[in-house]
Amino acid sequence: MDGILPLWKTKGMTSHDCVFKVRKILGIKKVGHTGTLDPEVEGVLPICIGEATKIVPFLTDTTKTYRAKVTLGYSTDTEDQTGAMQKQENVDAEISEETVNCVLQEFCGDITQQVPLYSAVKVNGKKLYEYARANEPVERPYRQVKIHNIRFLATTYDKVGKTQAIEFEVTCSKGTYVRTLCVDIGKALGFPSHMSHLVRKATGNLSEQDTLTLDQIQECVDSNQPVPLLSINKGLAHLDKLEIDENIKEKVWHGQKLPLPSPRPDTAFFRMTYHNQIVAIYQIHDNKKEIKPARVFRLNERK
Template structure:
């Protein structure tokens, strides 16, 4: 079996845990996830099966949509609800309104800079940041450019409890964007220490919650020999790539991984999915050293 399973990852499991479970369900080692979700986060996690594992880097590189809850009033060392409190400031109810939040969120649209969270797997000098944190060692965290394509306040989500305020926002962001860091920065812009108190991934590329399957549903499909029903075609994970249609004469050359002449309208900065009559054959890019040629990055044996 080859294809993509849009899994609804439950709270309490790592992305790797889900891969292990699907290896058993599909009886194959060729399983890969398309973007790590922390154990405390639930949501859309496309899992690639068989030949689809060849597109993991391309599907991982797509935009993601999240529903996040922000708590104003205190910050944590992990920037989310799992960490230790490191700063507290009582919230002035009169200063935080829905209008104020909506106005502040607009400032985060487009290209923004983020300081990589201390509790993350990003490496600095060969060592992961969370290791520096656990060993209480100082380290200069990288600053990254990320992109926020859309960010919206969830209407009527603002509430107050004791000296804290809680609200929700939805955001569609580029690969590498930390929503917990975004939540902290939004809090700072509102004038308060903050942390991300809940997170749900509601979309990855073109996959949404409506298309997902739970682990329990996958087990049921396996028991009734209907697992193929949950598999989306490989090209559904490549909808963000432009398409190059080849004629019948070129199909065998593509499937044999041969170089081709570069079409006149080819964008040398992009990878293309190469298809013939709706069938995905390969992914090609401009040849790095031979002008006027394109070369394969991935060839899909399932289409032979």
């Protein structure tokens, strides 16, 4: 089996748990996921199987789309609903949809985020959450990320609890912390806040509509039906494509460098396909005059 299993991860499972379950159900060792989802987050988690494990970094680097909820009124030490309450400030009057939407749009484009304290990012060889658990001070690094699109969905005001929840959809670059985005949105609105809910709706061009649950995968195996995998080519649709002939295909399969094509590809990495089937991923050589292989595939790929 070679392809991408677009899994819908349920709450309560780690990404590693999902890989372990898929290996057990399919009886295959060569399995890898394409970007960690926290246990309390559900959503699209592409699982690469067989030869598709070669493209894990290329799927990890794609944009992600999330549906998130930020709750104004109090912050937590983890920046999400799992943490202990820190600052609290009543939202005494409902903030209008117009004001919320204006603030959301301020976050479109390139933004700077401070990495959350409860994260696996390392500082001086030690993970930030290890500093947090040991109650040790540490300077958290900043990152540049990109918000491609952010869209207001709904808002709900709680008169009793004096909080306000705001739901939005965001498409963002690799490395974006949505919980930090929620905290920053709260600050822009003048209140301590935290991320109270998160669902990943898409990874690159793989969306919720493509996904299967672990139960559905088990049903396929139990009924001797093939598990519907997506092609490696589909998973790499965000990369430019160069269609090659049989002569070039043989050179590609042997890992040869090739002259820089014209027009030059727009993406740093690009697909080489033969009859619309993936053969390799190439990149610009350091000499800027040639292209060289980054990954080579020899398979009869599913269309």
